[in-house]
Amino acid sequence: MGSPLHLKAGPVHLRTLGKIPAVTDEPTPSADAVKAEMSDYYDRLASNSAAARSLDSGEDPESIAAADLARRYFQMRKMRAAERLGGFQPAQRLVEVGCATGPYTIRLSTEMGYRMTGVDISPRSIEIARELAVSLGLGDEIAYLQGDFERLECLDDGSHDGLVSFSCIRYVPDPLAALRQARRVVKPGGRVVVDFPNRFCPWFKHLKTRFGVNVHFEDRHFSAREVRDMFTDAGLESVRFTKLLFTPTITPAALLPAFKLLDLIGERTPGLKETAAIIMCSGQVPSA
Numbered sequence: 001m002g003s004p005l006h007l008k009a010g011p012v013h014l015r016t017l018g019k020i021p022a023v024t025d026e027p028t029p030s031a032d033a034v035k036a037e038m039s040d041y042y043d044r045l046a047s048n049s050a051a052a053r054s055l056d057s058g059e060d061p062e063s064i065a066a067a068d069l070a071r072r073y074f075q076m077r078k079m080r081a082a083e084r085l086g087g088f089q090p091a092q093r094l095v096e097v098g099c100a101t102g103p104y105t106i107r108l109s110t111e112m113g114y115r116m117t118g119v120d121i122s123p124r125s126i127e128i129a130r131e132l133a134v135s136l137g138l139g140d141e142i143a144y145l146q147g148d149f150e151r152l153e154c155l156d157d158g159s160h161d162g163l164v165s166f167s168c169i170r171y172v173p174d175p176l177a178a179l180r181q182a183r184r185v186v187k188p189g190g191r192v193v194v195d196f197p198n199r200f201c202p203w204f205k206h207l208k209t210r211f212g213v214n215v216h217f218e219d220r221h222f223s224a225r226e227v228r229d230m231f232t233d234a235g236l237e238s239v240r241f242t243k244l245l246f247t248p249t250i251t252p253a254a255l256l257p258a259f260k261l262l263d264l265i266g267e268r269t270p271g272l273k274e275t276a277a278i279i280m281c282s283g284q285v286p287s288a
């Protein structure tokens with residue numbers, strides 16, 4: 001399941017934020033080295049994030065986030081899709097893995113009524129997420145824990161009604177191990193909902209580099225069949241999918257209605273739907 005191309009590992013990524021790192025024939029680093037680098041990388045992103053800046057400057061984090069219309073629209077579509085696929089009900093206890101500084105965790109709590117735990121491998125992200133939650137008066141509502149998706153040592157067996165994860169498992173060296181952990185921490189009958197970049201989306205395959213968009217190191221893309229097989233191998237049942245088109249976060253507010261229309265049509269059009277950027281998959285933990 002490894003990436004066909006290995007993008008140069010090591011501190012070079014930190015220097016090339018915003019640039020495309022060079023493809024090399026260096027040996028593939030160990031899973032632990034990848035995860036250490038991932039953690040450092042996201043520590044650094046978290047320290048430079050809008051969340052960190054709002055904490056430093058005392059600006060209202062909610063009004064900063066509210067200005068980011070395209071990102072919020074895309075986040076809400078993912079959250080609603082996960083809610084539908086997971087059959088989740090407000091007031092249930094959900095864990096979000098790969099929560100970064102907490103944008104989804106906070107909205108799942110405040111706008112959708114879930115009792116949330118956020119987990120991320122990056123300690124700095126977790127630190128900022130905690131501070132942000134306190135500054136929003138959510139310090140007692142959301143638990144943030146540092147942890148690795150492949151181990152989830154921070155969570156007890158069957159401690160949550162469901163698990164969601166957005167744009168994270170693609171960077172985890174052993175996604176099957178991560179799904180097995182997801183199954184462990186969710187109660188019998190609960191659901192695991194995880195999204196994956198679609199291998200057949202032209203954006204990832206051809207367009208991203210042409211538009212000069214940064215290629216993330218250690219990123220992998222999946223087919224729906226691979227995703228289904230992994231869910232099944234992890235012991236998850238009643239597997240179901242949805243596909244979502246991607247909304248670039250830089251989309252100007254004036255163009256957002258056009259993207260909404262495209263989503264409405266594209267996600268219902270056979271052919272186009274198959275090339276959608278996001279495969280979101282849900283599987284149920286077997287009843288005891």
Ligand SMILES: C[S@@+](CC[C@H](N)C(=O)[O-])C[C@H]1O[C@@H](n2cnc3c(N)ncnc32)[C@H](O)[C@@H]1O
Nearest residue numbers: 042098100120121122148149166167168171172
């Ligand atoms: C692209 S960001 C996505 C953040 C957020 N979920 C979103 O969609 O905006 C990927 C996140 O996954 C986290 N991550 C990467 N590998 C991880 C692992 N093995 N365990 C837990 N979190 C991990 C990173 O630290 C980062 O916060």
